[in-house]
Amino acid sequence: MKDSSKKWFSLIAMSLGVFMGLLDVTVVNVALPTMQKVFNEPFAQLQWVLNAYTLVFAVTLLIVSKMGDMYGRKKVFLASLILFVIASVVNGFAPTLLILDIGRGIQAIGGAGMMSLSMALVASNFDGKRRGLALGILGSVIGLSSASGPLVGGLLVDAFGWSSIFFINLPIGIIAVWMTIRFVNETPSYGKDQKIDFIGMILSAAALFSAIYGLIQKETHINWAWTDLRVGGWLVLAVVFLALFIYAEAKVQNPMMNLKMFKNINFVGSALVAFALGSGIYAFNTYLTVLMQNYIGWSAFDTGIRQLALSVWSLILGPVVGILGNRFSKKWMIVAGLLISGAGFLFLIGQMSPTMGYAQLWPTLVMIGIANGIVNPLLNSAGLEGVAPHEMGMASGLLNVFRQFGTSFGVVILGLVEANRYADVVNQHAAGLHLPAKLTQGLINAGPFSGHQIAFSDVISKAPFAHELQKVVVNAFDKGLVQICYVAGAIVLIGAIGAAFFMRESKEIIE
Structure with missing residues (x-):
């Protein structure tokens, strides 16, 4: 087989791994109601099926990135792929929620390895203009996998049950393992003779764990x-661990992370964009799905179909922007993409109403989808420019950490914005309806998501004030979503400004 053909088959192998790893971040959302019935557990406990994956995924990203740089990215990517597939099968057979949570944590280690090393492997397996195209294609897979979770999950759960979302990884994983062995070229083991920086690994994991866990605590206890x-204590601890990590890395002879990477202003700008992408766009998708399923009333499958207007652009635009990025300024293309998403948020503000349907929603989906389809592929290639070959695994891992941390941060911040506005609106209108004080407080304590379930429950629906109460709850959520759009728009605007000021087209390598 020609070397050029082998490279493209290697891209398929890495794309399959990335698709599985990121799909499992979002696909589980759709299966949670079914899981709740099977395991008979409260929803607060069930959320750890999501949180266990998110937490371990973020914590291990940098560690597996460094191991790949030291011992060969193909070896670590392949090991991560196999671990992910085995954990997926265990999850499918999980007899209890505890076993499923543990399996999800193990699965996340594999997902982190696949995600963090795929970009570095593509960068080392391709060169010249083909690298930009390959990274663009990989970026389109990243965007597609993140956005298509509701559709894929809805199809699988409806047809085969909740366990199918894990079992589907077995045939895909076997193909990806074979293709990785057959087609992916190994990278040099840059640090095989170096001592492992265990202190750096422990401190980085502790910092990320504390930060993400603190945000999860805030998310689940608004x-x-x-x-x-229980919230601020973890966040302060994260800052302490981060300071200790920076101090330790500056003293160690062979540090886990070369802090000089942050002297590369282009990399700093790319990290800022990754954070804005996660906290502005990916976090917003959580509340967009709630709007479509809970408040408009579409099923998981119908929601997934309608969200194709958002997700399909990642597939279409990835290769195109990869090619265009070799001819035009990646920086200004990224700025334009982020501004398009901001326009999408502003458009939704003008369309928001309790009777809103797909006709009012699809333009926003298209704009956000186009933005993601432009920014994500270019971010991968632009972020690695100027990074030394032996640091590419760590650099791609860091970009993923900023994206993942941004998503966790955004979900919490946007959730607080929604909850606060929801509570204000419910309070304003409750007196006029002469609602029982306990019911009003119950709606506020339940928040916009569970509050909808209360207002539309069979018991409340029989009350004489039911219709007016339901209108209040829907209006409260809509008002909160308007505020979310303003905040998400501000985040992507800050990301666009950061890209304009910090990102460069420099090829200088930081040693």
């Missing part, structure tokens, strides 16, 4: 103050 030790 009423807890930031100063509550």
